[in-house]
Amino acid sequence: MTNNNMQPNRLKNEKSPYLLQHVLNPVNWYPWCDEAFEKAQAENKPIFLSIGYSTCHWCHVMERESFEDEQIAKYLNEHYISIKVDREERPDVDHIYMTACQAMTGHGGWPLSVFMTPDKKPFYIGTYFPPESKWGKPGFIEVIQQLHEKWENEHDKVLAASEQMVKSVEPRYSKFEPGEVEYRTLTRAYKQFAADYDTKFGGFGGAPKFPTPHNLMFLLRYWKQTGDEQALNMVEKTLDSMYRGGIYDHIGFGFARYSTDQQWLIPHFEKMLYDNALLAYTYLEAYQATGKDDYARAADEIFTYVLRDMTDEQGGFCSAEDADSEGEEGKFYVWTPQEVNDILDFEDAALYCKVYDISECANFENKSIPNLINTSYVRIAHEYGISQEELRTRLEQIRLKLFDARDKRIKPLKDDKILTAWNGLMIAAFAKGAQVLKKPIYKDVARRSIDFIMTYLRRSDGRLLARFRDGESKYLAYLDDYAFLIWGLIEQYEASFEMRYLEQAIELHQQMKELFWDEQKHGYFFYGNDGEELISRPKEIYDGAIPSGNSVAVYNALRLARITGKQEYEQEAEQIMRAFAGTINEYPRAYSFFLIAIQFALGNTGRRPPITEDSKDIQELVPTDEAQAQIQTQAQTQYQTQSQPQA
Structure with missing residues (x-):
């Protein structure tokens, strides 16, 4: 009732x-x-x-x-x-x-x-x-x-x-164990990823599979610093498989939150701003590393989706789109052959269904999720007697017709609230896109979002706020809001070399230190000393679906140290590393963005961090039962909606 x-x-x-x-x-x-x-x-x-x-x-x-x-x-x-x-x-x-x-x-x-x-x-x-x-x-x-x-x-x-x-x-x-980060920590993390790598479909582990782009960012850097080709192969296989899978929206672009199966075919259809920001950033880095146009295309398409569907008229980015429409999960996104035939002429319909796996057999609840998992452009182009470029052009023309038709369906709910943290991630991605793809328009997009936040999500005293919607700014910003926005500001500074972005990053970093810093044990608390007192004041370093605030904060501190030459940022980074090193050394792959900061510190850019030499042979890491259980629990549940009901 x-x-x-x-x-x-x-x-x-x-x-x-x-x-x-x-x-x-x-x-x-x-x-x-x-x-x-x-x-x-x-x-x-x-x-x-x-x-x-x-x-x-x-x-x-x-x-x-x-x-x-x-x-x-x-x-x-x-x-x-x-x-x-x-x-x-x-x-x-x-x-x-x-x-x-x-x-x-x-x-x-x-x-x-x-x-x-x-x-x-x-x-x-x-x-x-x-x-x-x-x-x-x-x-x-x-x-x-x-x-x-x-x-x-x-x-x-x-x-x-x-x-x-x-x-x-x-x-x-x-409670985190302090210590010294060891050189071998990076290799131990790499070996853990390699042990869990899915050689057939890419990604790590079985179903459900999450993109977790910062894992791939770590592996890209590991390849660059060591020359280990397997690390690059893992990144490329995973990025290729995700882009070809049903987790990617081949008609409207953008990635869904995760795949419920091992081969990236069946997504949990909701689209989150943070996933698409981090994935765009990662595809851009893969393009930098390999020069492969497919990676640039993937990033461009994500940006197309975000600008079309997820950008507020004032420049802020909306949070998410629902998995459900009309009370059914995925209804907006799936097709039958007849639905495709009703829109296209016979030849185009046959081609699209062949390429994107739309058939009477179906692959999701009597309908089909478009995907390229078993598609060979080479084979199909040969079959049709055209070049691969001609095939791509024809498929793009078909896509536009299907997009127009799909656009008339009842759309999933859009959560249009604007979150400072997630906007910071998307600012970082667009600024990175401006640099890598040589497209100044992306720099302008990042600028509009920054201006929006500085106008609507800061109090008169400069204190950041966390959420804007329907004319209301509310909730004191959390560590993630500060750290992610500072990351975006640093990227925008490097894209434009406008001093105001660096000045804003420095100002917010100082404010973050005053509000969140633990003077006794170091590192940052999740909420500020001016926030509501809850039953505990937690810290977070686990890098789940999004990186932790502490991981991004230490990365930001190191970059600000390199840009400004101020040792106070270097010292802060060293304090954070020491505060969490014992915990990270226990099972390092759980902290991939934190490891990115360590990789940056190890680069030829200045002083080295407090990392201990270790002459022992590097061993395959076998984590303790407690550590293994903890990371498995976190990886499966901390940032996910369960793929099936759990109580």
Whole structure:
């Protein structure tokens, strides 16, 4: 049963597209605010915290199944204070409770479902719950009923459990082993990637497969510094396979978030700004390394997609596009042969279906995802008696017709909020594109985004903010916002040599140091000393779907040291490296962007960092069981929506 009265709840005044998706739920949602916690304290009720984001498929499923259900909503409203959080607006809150979820359950994902005390301490955590028990998972109605009974009848035990959970998880937030980065750390990371490399399809490991472009950036640098051709081969095979796969939108361009299968065929169809920024940057570097036009073309096409579909009229970049349209995952993107025939003449339709694997056999739920996995341009050009260039020209003409037809379909939801962090990544990509592809227009695109952020996402005192939407700037910026924007500013300075970009980078770096720096143990906290105090103040160095703020910060510091000649930046970089070196040495492939900073420090650009000589033979790294388990958990869950429901 759903809400027939359609009365808006307390989310009606929010700007987040995700929160607004839930504004007509019969659940009496609160945003994350003091009022909610004060009410829970006054009424002695537990809090149900639900964290997700607007383009999350399983978030949509749980909303339809549970949060629109009158019976479930009534129980929540009577016995809980329910809070909705957009993880992209409040990554600090998400990071705290996702880390706890992984520690307590061994996995994570979104929607994240947290049951906690009024003082924000969790006592039970899961992800997606079906409305009733199935797949070996408890039903959501059973969970909320049982937890309410425990809250009422075993209150002291619940409070004790929450205290114990916080105590046991605390080391995961900020405990890192210091040390000295060893020369062999880079080779150990390389060997770990090589051991996990998929020689058939590219990428690393099995399904699901994530692009994780900074892994490839590390390998490119490893090849450049060592001459090891296998490192370059791994990069090229992976980039080629992703570009040919269904994870790439061959009609409208841009990459989906990840592939649910091993061969990059079937994507989770949502498109994220950060993926496309980092992938464009990586394809540009691959073009620099190899001179292969296909890599330049891939970057250009990503930029075409972003400029067409993801750029605000004022110059900011929007956050994401949904996987679903009309309630079906991928419906906007898939085709049948008949649909292609209805748009094209017979010969063009036959050619396109042959090249892009559109057939009656289908490859995704009775329809087909266009892909080039088994396509040979050489063979098809020979078959049609034309050159490969003529084949490409004809296919491009066909693509434009299909794009125009597809454009009339009901489009997936666009999350049009503008995030400082993700804009910083895209600024870096466009500025890099201006340099590598010799296209000044990309420099202008980066400039507009920088100007937008400096105008709308800075307070009058210069403090960065994290999110802009619908005329509202909100949330104190996090470490990632500062670090990623500084990266973009440095790239834009190198593309234009306009001093204002370097000056802005230096000013923001200083502000970042004042707000986030740990004076005692060094490194940067995730949220500032002027931010809301949560149950912990975490640091992050794991480089998941996006690099960590600390990894990018140390890279920025080294680049600013080289540009300005100021030793204070070099010293800061050395302090960060030492603060985390012991942890990184344990399993270095988990920290690929941090390793990029180390590679930069090792280059012939000045002083060397605090890296220890090691005369021992380099051994294949066999990580400890604990380290292996930790990285597997993080890699599969920290930044992903699960490909199938998990609880």
